[in-house]
Amino acid sequence: EAGVTQFPSHSVIEKGQTVTLRCDPISGHDNLYWYRRVMGKEIKFLLHFVKESKQDESGMPNNRFLAERTGGTYSTLKVQPAELEDSGVYFCASSQWTSGEYEQFFGPGTRLTVL
Amino acid sequence: GEDVEQSLFLSVREGDSSVINCTYTDSSSTYLYWYKQEPGAGLQLLTYIFSNMDMKQDQRLTVLLNKKDKHLSLRIADTQTGDSAIYFCAERTYNTDKLIFGTGTRLQVFP
Numbered sequence: 001e002a003g004v005t006q007f008p009s010h011s012v013i014e015k016g017q018t019v020t021l022r023c024d025p026i027s028g029h030d031n032l033y034w035y036r037r038v039m040g041k042e043i044k045f046l047l048h049f050v051k052e053s054k055q056d057e058s059g060m061p062n063n064r065f066l067a068e069r070t071g072g073t074y075s076t077l078k079v080q081p082a083e084l085e086d087s088g089v090y091f092c093a094s095s096q097w098t099s100g101e102y103e104q105f106f107g108p109g110t111r112l113t114v115l
Numbered sequence: 116g117e118d119v120e121q122s123l124f125l126s127v128r129e130g131d132s133s134v135i136n137c138t139y140t141d142s143s144s145t146y147l148y149w150y151k152q153e154p155g156a157g158l159q160l161l162t163y164i165f166s167n168m169d170m171k172q173d174q175r176l177t178v179l180l181n182k183k184d185k186h187l188s189l190r191i192a193d194t195q196t197g198d199s200a201i202y203f204c205a206e207r208t209y210n211t212d213k214l215i216f217g218t219g220t221r222l223q224v225f226p
Binding site for chain 1: 119146150155156157158159160163203205211212213214215216217218219
């Protein structure tokens with residue numbers, strides 16, 4: 001079974017440009033999460049989808065960030081316009097509650113560098 | 116508030132035990148996790164513990180939880196070079212899926 005995949009693995013853009021990150025969760029997982037790690041600090045929660053609905057978007061830093069999950073499958077995270085402080089590693093995770101067990105499976109991350 | 120703290124670095128000799136520590140502030144945490152991140156890879160769940168437990172052992176891994184002091188530790192017995200990675204502590208409360216992570220501890224194992 002394929003794990004969580006993210007594209008691209010790296011992205012280098014200039015301040016003011018737009019970047020779109022993609023996450024494909026594990027097939028059948030209703031829950032999808034975005035996190036990011038900025039400059040070697042803690043990994044911070046951004047938001048949580050249940051299928052196509054935003055369950056919790058309390059971690060989204062500002063309105064330059066737009067997350068979508070049309071159809072409840074893959075998700076995109078768009079940053080427009082990008083700022084220097086947006087540089088970091090963006091992780092996606094997915095989960096499915098089964099029989100009282102719960103685990104978030106993480107993708108390898110997208111490293112975003114804003115110059 | 117929600118805050119999870121870890122020391123940044125730990126260096127151990129191969130074969131020794133490693134102990135990685137974590138403190139958290141949210142007393143309503145119900146699940147506490149340890150994730151491992153190897154270079155270029157995503158976060159891999161190593162183990163987790165419910166807040167009503169004091170200890171959990173899984174092969175070379177031992178997790179200890181002190182709820183009174185809000186302190187969590189991960190002990191790796193017989194540490195190997197393949198254990199070199201960043202280890203993240205995380206907490207979750209019962210009413211949310213959101214994981215609150217620490218800064219991560221970089222474990223370096225030398226021969």
